[in-house]
Amino acid sequence: MRRSANCVPLANASQRLMNRGRHAWMSIAPATVRRRWLATEAAADAPPPPSPSDSDAVLQAVLQSTREAATARGIDGQRAPVWQRNFGIAAHIDSGKTTLTERVLFYAGRIRKIHEVRGKDGVGATMDSMELERERGITIASAATYCSWRNGVQLNLIDTPGHVDFTIEVERALRVLDGAVLVVCGASGVQSQSLTVDRQMKRHRVPRLTFINKLDRMGADPWRALRQLNERLRMPAAFINLPIGLERDLEGVVDVIRQCAVYFDGEHGERVRVEESLPPALRATAEQARRQLIERLANVDEPFGDCFLQREYDVPEAALRAALRRATIARRFSPVLCGSALKNIGVQPVLDAVVDYLPSPLEVESYGMESRGERRLLLQPDAAAPLVSLAFKLEEGRFGQLTYLRVYQGTLRRGDNVFNARTGKKVKVPRLMRMHADEMQDVEEARAGDICAMFGLECASGDTFTDETGKVRGISLESLHVPEPVMSLAITPKNRQDVPPNFSKALNRFTREDPTFRVHVDPESKQTIISGMGELHLEIYVERMRREYGVECEVGQPKVNYRETVTRRGGFQYLHRKQSGGAGQYGGVQGYIEPMHAEEADAATEPVDPTANEFVNALVGNNIPPQFLPAIERGFHEAVAEGALTGHRVQGVRMVLQDGKSHPVDSNEIAFRTAALMGFRHAFADAGAVVLEPIMRVAVQAPPEQAGDVIAALTKRRGTIMQSQSDGDAAAIEAEVPLHAMFGYTTELRSLTQGKGEYTMEYVRHAPCTREDQERLAAQYAGRRKGQSA
Ligand SMILES: Nc1nc2c(ncn2[C@@H]2O[C@H](COP(=O)(O)OP(=O)(O)OP(=O)(O)O)[C@@H](O)[C@H]2O)c(=O)[nH]1
Numbered sequence: 001m002r003r004s005a006n007c008v009p010l011a012n013a014s015q016r017l018m019n020r021g022r023h024a025w026m027s028i029a030p031a032t033v034r035r036r037w038l039a040t041e042a043a044a045d046a047p048p049p050p051s052p053s054d055s056d057a058v059l060q061a062v063l064q065s066t067r068e069a070a071t072a073r074g075i076d077g078q079r080a081p082v083w084q085r086n087f088g089i090a091a092h093i094d095s096g097k098t099t100l101t102e103r104v105l106f107y108a109g110r111i112r113k114i115h116e117v118r119g120k121d122g123v124g125a126t127m128d129s130m131e132l133e134r135e136r137g138i139t140i141a142s143a144a145t146y147c148s149w150r151n152g153v154q155l156n157l158i159d160t161p162g163h164v165d166f167t168i169e170v171e172r173a174l175r176v177l178d179g180a181v182l183v184v185c186g187a188s189g190v191q192s193q194s195l196t197v198d199r200q201m202k203r204h205r206v207p208r209l210t211f212i213n214k215l216d217r218m219g220a221d222p223w224r225a226l227r228q229l230n231e232r233l234r235m236p237a238a239f240i241n242l243p244i245g246l247e248r249d250l251e252g253v254v255d256v257i258r259q260c261a262v263y264f265d266g267e268h269g270e271r272v273r274v275e276e277s278l279p280p281a282l283r284a285t286a287e288q289a290r291r292q293l294i295e296r297l298a299n300v301d302e303p304f305g306d307c308f309l310q311r312e313y314d315v316p317e318a319a320l321r322a323a324l325r326r327a328t329i330a331r332r333f334s335p336v337l338c339g340s341a342l343k344n345i346g347v348q349p350v351l352d353a354v355v356d357y358l359p360s361p362l363e364v365e366s367y368g369m370e371s372r373g374e375r376r377l378l379l380q381p382d383a384a385a386p387l388v389s390l391a392f393k394l395e396e397g398r399f400g401q402l403t404y405l406r407v408y409q410g411t412l413r414r415g416d417n418v419f420n421a422r423t424g425k426k427v428k429v430p431r432l433m434r435m436h437a438d439e440m441q442d443v444e445e446a447r448a449g450d451i452c453a454m455f456g457l458e459c460a461s462g463d464t465f466t467d468e469t470g471k472v473r474g475i476s477l478e479s480l481h482v483p484e485p486v487m488s489l490a491i492t493p494k495n496r497q498d499v500p501p502n503f504s505k506a507l508n509r510f511t512r513e514d515p516t517f518r519v520h521v522d523p524e525s526k527q528t529i530i531s532g533m534g535e536l537h538l539e540i541y542v543e544r545m546r547r548e549y550g551v552e553c554e555v556g557q558p559k560v561n562y563r564e565t566v567t568r569r570g571g572f573q574y575l576h577r578k579q580s581g582g583a584g585q586y587g588g589v590q591g592y593i594e595p596m597h598a599e600e601a602d603a604a605t606e607p608v609d610p611t612a613n614e615f616v617n618a619l620v621g622n623n624i625p626p627q628f629l630p631a632i633e634r635g636f637h638e639a640v641a642e643g644a645l646t647g648h649r650v651q652g653v654r655m656v657l658q659d660g661k662s663h664p665v666d667s668n669e670i671a672f673r674t675a676a677l678m679g680f681r682h683a684f685a686d687a688g689a690v691v692l693e694p695i696m697r698v699a700v701q702a703p704p705e706q707a708g709d710v711i712a713a714l715t716k717r718r719g720t721i722m723q724s725q726s727d728g729d730a731a732a733i734e735a736e737v738p739l740h741a742m743f744g745y746t747t748e749l750r751s752l753t754q755g756k757g758e759y760t761m762e763y764v765r766h767a768p769c770t771r772e773d774q775e776r777l778a779a780q781y782a783g784r785r786k787g788q789s790a
Helices: 013-020 030-042 054-072 097-107 131-136 164-176 192-203 222-232 280-300 302-311 317-329 347-357 501-513 535-549 598-603 626-641 669-686 704-716 745-752 771-789
Strands: 084-091 143-149 153-159 179-185 208-213 237-239 241-244 252-255 260-265 271-275 334-338 367-369 376-378 388-397 400-409 411-413 417-420 426-428 431-436 439-442 445-447 451-455 464-467 487-493 518-521 528-532 553-555 563-565 570-578 585-595 614-617 653-661 690-702 720-726 731-738 758-768
Touching: 054 317, 054 347, 084 097, 084 164, 084 192, 084 347, 097 143, 097 153, 097 179, 097 208, 097 347, 143 347, 143 431, 143 451, 153 347, 164 192, 164 388, 164 535, 179 192, 179 222, 179 347, 192 690, 192 731, 192 758, 208 222, 208 347, 222 237, 222 334, 237 280, 241 260, 241 280, 241 334, 252 280, 260 347, 280 302, 280 317, 302 317, 317 334, 317 347, 334 347, 388 501, 400 411, 400 445, 487 535, 501 518, 501 535, 528 535, 535 553, 570 669, 585 669, 614 626, 626 653, 626 669, 653 669, 690 704, 690 745, 690 771, 704 720, 704 731, 704 745, 731 758, 745 758
Parallel strands: 084 153, 084 179, 179 208, 208 334, 237 334, 614 653
Antiparallel strands: 143 153, 241 252, 252 260, 260 271, 367 376, 388 400, 388 464, 400 451, 411 445, 417 426, 417 464, 431 439, 431 451, 487 528, 487 553, 518 528, 563 690, 570 585, 585 653, 690 731, 690 758, 720 731
C-alpha cells in the first residue's frame, strides 16, 4: 500500500505521529491524543492566538457569528462544532476536483508532496487511491479526508467523482455535507454535468462556493463562466476574486473585497504574498467587480440592501463579508473565486472562503423523523445531546466492512452500544476512525458535526444509529436518494465449468457498497445479470472483478431496464384446483389490483418509492384460513418479479385480497400461492398493463452553429427538448430522451459537431413506452418463452 508522507496506518498511528512530533498536539501522551483527537480540533474551547492580520480579524468575526448561532440554538459553545466545516468538492468530469483537493491537503500541511492526477511520477493524487482511478485519471469513489486551516478550523472534505455514472457517490456525499465547492472549468465553462451537480446541491440544500479553475488554459474566460452560472444555473453569483492575467500569463488573483493583489510564491505557490496596490491595468475592472458584487448581494440580502441604500458603494468591509456569509448560507448567492489548481494559483483563497462563507454544522438544520413518521425533530449539533448519526457509505476494506458516519447530534464513543433504527438491533462500536483517503486513524470519539468511520458494524447504507436509550431511540434520518439502475448486462466468468467463489464474493461486496449496482439471476437464461447507472459504471465493476478478485468475465450486450405497471383497476377471481387422485390442491382468491396512486405520492411527507408494490389483506370472514396468507403474499411477490407482458419487473401495483375459497382437506400453501400468482396475471391484462422505459435527462453542449442539428437529432430519437440556450460561444440543450434511443449517440454527436460536442445523461423516471415498442418487446418475450418450452 502506498502512503503519503504524513499519513499513518491504523492502530499504532498515534505512536508514529508522536515520533514525528510535527504538530504541537502530538506532544500529548498517545492515548490522550487519540481520545482528544476530534474533540480538541472541533471544539470551541481553544481560541486561536491573537493576530493583528486582517485574516484573523475576519476569522474572529466569523467565529463570533457561529457562536451566536450556537447560543441561538441553546447550545453551550464548548460543546458545539464552532470550529468546523464539512464540505465537498463536486463538478463536471475532469474540472480539476482531485487536483484542487491535492493542493488543499498540501497547503494545510496534511501531505508533504503534491502528486498529480496521471502525473509523470506515476504515483497519482492522494484522493484517487484505487489503482483503476490512478490509471484512468478519473475518480470512481468519493474519498474523505480532513485537515485544519487558519489557526485550527477543522475541515472535513469529500472529493467526489465527476462522471454521472457514479452519481450515487455525489448524492451520498452531499447528503451529509454542510457546504460544497462547485468547480467549473474556466475554458469550457458550465458543462453538462455541472447542471446535474447543481440540481443535487439544490435537492440537498447545500450552500456552495464556485471555483473557476484552469484559467491557465488557452481560451479561458472567467466572465463567460460567471455569466453561465447566473443564467444556466440561475444562481446569483459574483466574483470575490479575479484573475491577474489569463492563460499563460495567469499570475495571481485580485481580492475584490479588499482591492488588493494576491500572488502565490514558492515552488508550489505555498507562500501567499499580498500587494496592496493593484496592477494599473486591472484597477477599473477590480472596482467594477466590487460594485457588481455589492449590487448582487444587495438584491438577495435585505439588511445589506438597506446598508447599500444608505451608503451606496461605500459599504464597510465587515458588512459586506457578513452579507456574503448570510446569503451563501441561505443559498441565495454563490461567491465566485478564480485560479488554476494545477499552476498552484488561487487555492488558499478558496480555503479561506470555505471558512468565511460556508456554514459550520451549527448553521444548518437537520431533522430526524420519529419512528411512526409523525413528527420531525430538529437535531441539535451539541456534543452533550443524545446521539443521532447516519451511516452514509459502506466500503469493504482490507479489514472488513468500513461504515462512514456523520454524527448529527451527541457523541459517538468507541465501545458504546448504539441502536440501529431500521433493524431495531443494538450494536457495539468496536473501532472508530478518521479517514484520510484510504488510510485511517483510530480515535476514541466523534462529536456532533464530525464525519468518521466504524469497523465491524453490520448495517446498510442510509441506516440511522442513535443512543440505545433516551429520547432519540427510534429517530431516523431521511435516507439517501438512490436512483434506479437503468442498464443491465449478462456477466459470466470465462471459466464456466468452475464458477470461482470470488465471483459471488465480488458481486456481494459491490452490491453492499453501491446501492445503484444490482445483481440478479435471469429466471429464463439462468445468467447472472448486473444492473447499474450506465456502461462505464458496469465496465468499471467488470474490470474491478478482474483486478481485485482475479475473475475474468465475458459480458453480453448492455440492455435497457424496462418495467411493467398497470394504469387502472382490474379484478381477479381465480380458483386453483387439482383433484386427480391422491392429495389435491384447492385454493381460491378474489380481489383486485390497481395502480398505487399518484395522489398518495403528492400527499406523502417522505419521498414515495415508485418501484414499490403493495399487498393489502382486506379479507372479511374466514373463507381463507389465516395460515395460507403468507403463501398468497409469496404468490404476489412472484407475480411482480416477472411481469406478464415482457417478463420485466412490475412496479407501482397494489394487490387487494378481498375473499377466497378453501377446502378442509385439499387446501395447502402451494395451491394458494399459485392462485395468487395466476389471479394477479389474469387481472394484469384487465388493468391496462403497460411497459415502462427509463427516460434520461440529456444535457448537450455544442457549438451554437450546430445547435439546430443537435436538436433535430435528439427529436429524431424521440427526445422532448426541455431547454435550449446559447450564449454566443456554446449552446446548451437539455432534452428528455428514452434510454433505448440513446445507443450510438456518442458517435452521432461527434460527427454532428466535428468532435466539439459533449453530453451527459441522467435517469429521470420510468414512463410508458410507445405501443409499437411495447408490442415488439412483448413479441420478443413470447418468442423466448416459446423457445424455452419447445
Ligand atoms: N491546465 C490545467 N489543467 C488542470 C487544472 N486542474 C486540473 N487539471 C488537469 O485536468 C485533468 C483532470 O483533473 P482532475 O483533478 O482529475 O479532475 P477531476 O474533476 O477530479 O476528475 P474526475 O473526478 O474524474 O471527474 C488532469 O489532467 C489535471 O492535471 C488546471 O488548473 N489547469
